[in-house]
Amino acid sequence: MLHVLFAGADRQRDHTAAEGVRYCPQAKRITIKRKEMMNSMDLVSLHPNGIYQIRLPMGNPAWVNCYLIPDNGGYSVIDVGMHTETAVEMWRRASEQIGFTFEQIRSIVITHHHPDHYGLAGWLQQQSGAPVYVSSLAKRQIEGLWGENRWLVGSMLEMYRENGLPADVYAEMVQHWQGNGEQVKPHAQLTELNPGSSIVIGGEHYEVVDMPGHAAGHIGLYNKADRLLLCGDAIMPDSLPDTCFVPGGVDESPVESFLQTLKRMEAYEVELAFPGHYDPFSGFGKRLDELRELNAERQSRLLDQIRPEPVTAFEIYARSFPPAASILQLRFGFTETLSRLRWAQELKLVEPVRQDGVVLYRST
Numbered sequence: 001m002l003h004v005l006f007a008g009a010d011r012q013r014d015h016t017a018a019e020g021v022r023y024c025p026q027a028k029r030i031t032i033k034r035k036e037m038m039n040s041m042d043l044v045s046l047h048p049n050g051i052y053q054i055r056l057p058m059g060n061p062a063w064v065n066c067y068l069i070p071d072n073g074g075y076s077v078i079d080v081g082m083h084t085e086t087a088v089e090m091w092r093r094a095s096e097q098i099g100f101t102f103e104q105i106r107s108i109v110i111t112h113h114h115p116d117h118y119g120l121a122g123w124l125q126q127q128s129g130a131p132v133y134v135s136s137l138a139k140r141q142i143e144g145l146w147g148e149n150r151w152l153v154g155s156m157l158e159m160y161r162e163n164g165l166p167a168d169v170y171a172e173m174v175q176h177w178q179g180n181g182e183q184v185k186p187h188a189q190l191t192e193l194n195p196g197s198s199i200v201i202g203g204e205h206y207e208v209v210d211m212p213g214h215a216a217g218h219i220g221l222y223n224k225a226d227r228l229l230l231c232g233d234a235i236m237p238d239s240l241p242d243t244c245f246v247p248g249g250v251d252e253s254p255v256e257s258f259l260q261t262l263k264r265m266e267a268y269e270v271e272l273a274f275p276g277h278y279d280p281f282s283g284f285g286k287r288l289d290e291l292r293e294l295n296a297e298r299q300s301r302l303l304d305q306i307r308p309e310p311v312t313a314f315e316i317y318a319r320s321f322p323p324a325a326s327i328l329q330l331r332f333g334f335t336e337t338l339s340r341l342r343w344a345q346e347l348k349l350v351e352p353v354r355q356d357g358v359v360l361y362r363s364t
């Protein structure tokens with residue numbers, strides 16, 4: 001079902017039963033082509049300020065959100081989904097349901113470089129001719145992971161190897177990295193958009209907010225006038241974001257960056273947050289506190305696995321996480337472990353020792 005949120009105090013009633021829509025008291029300035037909305041599935045919801053949420057199915061989490069914001073007779077898009085046939089089909093269906101053409105897209109902003117957010121940027125740019133905005137750190141990682149020489153992939157694989165990834169899993173990981181370029185093709189022409197600047201969408205200013213932790217170079221967009229925040233995967237309503245360590249000097253301590261992001265965001269008044277997965281949520285300030293607690297819990301669970309006898313990060317990962325269902329899930333858990341070990345090292349709770357080209361960790 002498509003959830004359409006109506007505007008104005010004169011609409012203080014629930015339209016769900018009669019018209020297949022849901023009332024939201026926060027909604028405003030919305031014009032709706034009602035006819036197109038009637039036969040919709042859960043693919044699209046409409047929110048305050050006329051922001052459309054497009055859910056592209058992806059497994060775990062169940063979907064990734066792309067947001068479409070009205071922009072001078074057209075739209076600007078925040079995040080685009082991974083390049084799969086299904087996602088392209090969903091974009092086409094969304095354009096029919098909402099009633100826009102790809103040529104109407106004015107700009108495409110990507111919150112972070114992960115394929116579920118960036119993957120279709122090049123395709124959508126081809127359809128629309130719109131600029132694709134990313135932070136300079138995100139650009140560096142996109143080029144390093146999927147650009148011409150993919151220089152960052154070698155560093156990633158070496159990091160996995162020296163942190164104890166078993167040889168058979170390592171071989172699978174090499175294949176995984178060789179194969180995953182398809183999800184992000186064609187490559188987009190990238191324009192830098194960095195924290196401290198702002199972008200105007202539909203006549204409204206959106207501040208570009210620095211939100212690293214889950215990914216280096218992760219940005220959010222904050223609309224101060226309406227207290228709306230598009231926050232990608234930096235702050236999530238239903239789970240603690242993974243903190244993924246990437247070599248190459250993009251972020252030396254993702255967990256520390258995540259905590260700083262939580263702190264930085266305390267200063268922002270947010271009435272409604274639009275995350276990269278799950279549905280938009282209120283109670284943003286409370287969520288920051290919850291995430292701080294969840295972060296401390298996850299960190300202490302990991303520290304429980306560290307003993308005076310040195311072990312590799314992979315062994316610590318295997319003790320701390322349930323068996324991974326896929327190589328991608330293993331990769332996220334493993335790099336999350338590496339991030340947390342780096343943080344523990346900063347706090348002088350663990351120390352690394354090198355033996356025969358392999359890094360081992362022991363408690364201090």
Ligand SMILES: [Zn+2]
Pocket residue numbers: 064114116117233276277
């Ligand atoms: Zn994501």
